[in-house]
Amino acid sequence: MKKYLFLLFAGLNITCYAQNTASIVISNDSKLTISKHIYGQFAEHLGHGIYGGFWVDKSLPVAKQDRIRLDVVAALKKIKIPNLRWPGGCFADEYHWRDGIGPSAQRPRMVNTNWGGTTEDNSFGTHEFLKLCELLGCEPYIAANVGSGTVEEMSKWIEYVNSNSTSTVAQLRKQNGHPDPYKVTFWGIGNESWGCGGNMTPEFYADQFKRYASFAKNYPGAPLKKIASGPNSDDYNWTEVIMKNIPDWMMWGISLHYYTVPTGDWGHKGSATAFSEKEYFNTMVNCLKMEELVNKHSAIMDKYDPKKKVALVVDEWGVWTDVEPGTNPGFLYQQNSLRDALIAATTLNIFNNHCDRVRAAALAQTINVLQSLILTDKDKMLLTPTYHVFDMYKVHQDAKYLPIQLNSPDYTVDGKTISAINVSASQDASGKVHISLANLDIHNDITITTSLKDIKWKSVTGQILTSANITDVNTFQQPDKLHLANFTGAKKDGDKLVVIIPAKSVVTLELE
Template sequence: MKKLILSIALLCSGLFADAQTETLLSIKPAGNQIVSKHIYGHFSEHLGRCIYDGFWVGENSSIPNKGRIRLDVVDALKKIKVPNLRWPGGCFADEYHWRDGIGPRNERPKMVNTNWGGVIEDNSFGTHEFLDLCKMLDCEPYIAGNVGSGTVEEMAKWVEYLNFDGVSPMTAIRKQNGMDKPWKVSFWGVGNESWGCGGNMTPEYYSDLYRRYATYARDYAGAPLKRIASGASSDDYHWTETCMKNIGPGRMWGLTLHYYTLPTGNWGAKGSATKFDEEQYFNTMKNCLRMEEIVSKHAAIMDKYDPKKKVALIVDEWGIWTDVEPGTNPGFLYQQNSLRDALIAGTTLNIFNNHSDRVRMANLAQTINVLQALILTEKDKMVLTPTYHVFDLYKVHMDAKYLPINFTSPDYSLGDKKILALNVSASQDSTGAIHISLVNLDPKNKIALNTDLGELKWKTVTGQILTSAQLTDVNTFTNANKVHNAKFTGAKKSGNTLKVELPAQSVVVLELK
């Protein structure tokens, strides 16, 4: 491949308050590193209205559905090519007993969802229903097994029920329940948040327990497991160190990491999803950008024990977590989704892309009606959030060759505080097209990019943009398209130079052919 050198000068026009600055950005040629499509995964827990009233409608619902799975939701998720879906939790996974969710629905026992609102779970959406959903979405299932309140035998038999194509008690039950051939589920989580709601364990205890559970989660013919260990919360580097040392790279495919962006940094009063000023916005984005430091430090620990990078770092819970919407059940974690959240999504995905040598899977929390949702529903109505539109823009990076980037960002300043205004990632797809995703976090100033592409020969540039007048702008059931993707006309070719004007508070994805 021809050497690709991209230099960008960030020039402040007369509209800018600051003096002119120049920044060099270079993009190196693609190597063997791939931006895994699984970075763009999602998470659906038995929590609030994610499953019930989200994916799953009533038995006699007039909402178009197939086997009670809501079709408009399926169509929307297929459009963004959802690569994998994590289920049944979350905290719910470690109180979920899979046999309660198979067989005739009218015979399934009910249970109390003790983690999320104390509501009654009727188990009508279980293993078969989830795997039907994944088939409709054409995505890979990612199942989190119960280590907290379950047993080794329970998990082992669930794997057998899912993956064994032979004669056994579990396959006989599966066939009795209408599935003759196994699903061959690959992604398998051994517990969830074992440091917290999954058992309040120490890393030393969990890593020993993992080895036991993982031993009996068998590889069956044609169905090798990708075993995933329950990893750290945020900056708990001791947890990662202990798991890497005690479990070792040969016993796990991946190790998880959970990090949520809290607007205030305070779990007690996290801040509103829709009512915030610039100072609250600034602090939110500062907390979002911590993902770079956290991923880098966990990856460095993993490198010490796994220099060949065989173990994936899986950020299978991430996103903004705010206070719930006023008047809603606090245990349902329902929050609106603004332009600010779209900027968080674009920024975080750029970070993951740039660490795709180690981050090979991630799952936004959560898909529908919970936390930083892609989709909100209300009876027969459905709205796509600004975050959904970012995933629609970024799907071009899936399984593309990673293009390394070096640059210095201008600052976004507020008083005496400052953060990086610009973040970028780039990839080259199988057709040779280059995709560059750019996020400008500064809500006031544009960034002018004057780009020299060196030896790269290209003829056209096109793009799409996501922005809005206010950071607090949201899509609602009465105004579903207030924040949406639009054609971007701020990029042009001048000789072999790419000139871009990146608007304030925007996400832009460019395609060069």
């Protein structure tokens, strides 16, 4: 909020501009941990997310293991992705796992009715996905088919993946090349059961969950984390019914799906690259709704689960725009701008600050789909601004949460106002403190004075992500237009930390 001081001097009106300022108080009195699983990713059989993204043609001149693209693997390992959700999404509830095992040439083909009507050859199936997770060093998160599948089918999939017995199903896995069980613990019991996963009522789904979950068995070394299909956005009744009807011991978590649609209109969502300040501002208003959703769904969960045993799992989130002109509308391919980076930083700050309940999440999606980390074009690959935010924020994974009191100036457009600054902080096992800040104001630098209670520190360093324009993107012609840079706008002033954060930027500081 710009503050103006009007003075009358020698008959002249003089306007003095006071610098935008914010204040932060960071405490060290929390026993909470920011789960690394908040930084999860999502890979659905959609567009070029799997095929042409992770899983490429044998003739493509890039380093591969089988058909898994290794430069993609290296990039994701660098940001320490903790889990990867697969095979969907809407695709999960038409996917039958037996179609994706055994010799590739013998696997049946199917039509992907949800995404573009393309032919799915099932060459990327259970073993390929779990090999990818092994290469990434992340935990698999499998979404089971409840919409068009059966209890027996899901139960046998879990047995196939996790059992070390001499059962026919476990032996089949061994025959297909993996003698040891994979020990997959994260399992989604359906996906978007209110919509593409079956158009169910919450009462019907709650009964289905209990039925399916009863036959989702634990095998040695693989206690299941069963995740219920939760609400769409602000459907608070869905959460109420699920929490009321499913006992907390039966589910590890309940999902929440919310997408930031720039216009708020699903029929015309808005461009990923051509937008005005007003459109940018409205996008950030819609992004910040995540705070309200987490608060309200958590309050309902608290009523039935006061000890917070059940996690809120935001396993689909991100910005959803109109597809890039000239691309298949069913492939959901969009560019990734500085605006997207600010959405990612803001959302992750919200999750970090609600780590008592939000204990897992998944950005939609990892490659070439929606708000992706990576874009590819044949042998070319680039890292998006959103990728760089995840690179900056990886320091918060499994770190001690530090509570924050924030006093921020406003950012106002057309009479509407949001907080210009949002922030989260943590302390890692070595004692280093990390503070991540987003300045949503595209015009004004903001000076932030921070007090750190009971935290001793001597020096500060940092990284910044910003660009000249909020619409700037990385392209295959200019893949590094937006990149991380050293940040020198922070200093120690007595026992205070003083930061001048530039307009439209994301900054992560390290204090030691």
